Amino acid sequence: MAKPPAGIELLILDVDGVLTDGRIMLDADGRELKCFHVLDGAGMKYWQRAGKRLAIISGRSAPAVTHRAAEIGVSLVKLGEKEKLPAYESVLAELKMTDGQTAVMGDDLMDLPLMRRCGFPIAPANAVSEVRQTAALITDARGGEGAVREAIEYILKHTGQWDRIMKRYQ
Numbered sequence: 001m002a003k004p005p006a007g008i009e010l011l012i013l014d015v016d017g018v019l020t021d022g023r024i025m026l027d028a029d030g031r032e033l034k035c036f037h038v039l040d041g042a043g044m045k046y047w048q049r050a051g052k053r054l055a056i057i058s059g060r061s062a063p064a065v066t067h068r069a070a071e072i073g074v075s076l077v078k079l080g081e082k083e084k085l086p087a088y089e090s091v092l093a094e095l096k097m098t099d100g101q102t103a104v105m106g107d108d109l110m111d112l113p114l115m116r117r118c119g120f121p122i123a124p125a126n127a128v129s130e131v132r133q134t135a136a137l138i139t140d141a142r143g144g145e146g147a148v149r150e151a152i153e154y155i156l157k158h159t160g161q162w163d164r165i166m167k168r169y170q
């Protein structure tokens with residue numbers, strides 16, 4: 001696995017298949033339910049505590065994602081983005097970040113243009129083969145099972161920033 005380049009300051013996450021296992025649950029009224037992993041949520045807080053930025057870009061739109069993002073304090077959430085590249089560009093412009101400062105985690109073909117542009121492309125274990133081939137890091141965990149936490153720990157550990165997170169718990 002490639003070492004993450006130093007200076008990754010922004011992590012952009014896909015939702016379905018990355019923050020979830022990709023299954024879409026609908027109740028009798030057609031409301032969408034999603035299953036998030038608590039370890040991912042904590043990891044996203046550690047990431048922010050390390051002074052780094054987070055954004056979510058999803059091709060779909062579900063209120064459950066808005067609620068989860070608010071809970072974790074992710075302010076940049078772009079939902080219903082069928083073309084993800086313009087959303088990616090607007091996130092970078094808003095945060096004044098470069099491609100080289102950005103990591104993208106995705107699992108399906110629509111994530112590929114972003115993954116090719118960014119400085120550190122990441123795929124969960126369940127990603128489709130083209131995405132896994134593009135990724136510099138493939139997590140052992142599958143989406144929805146702590147893959148985001150694993151990716152965050154990987155970057156923070158390989159850039160010497162994990163010790164500071166751990167200090168709080170010693």
Ligand SMILES: [Mg+2]
Pocket residue numbers: 014015016017018106107108
């Ligand atoms: Mg996806």
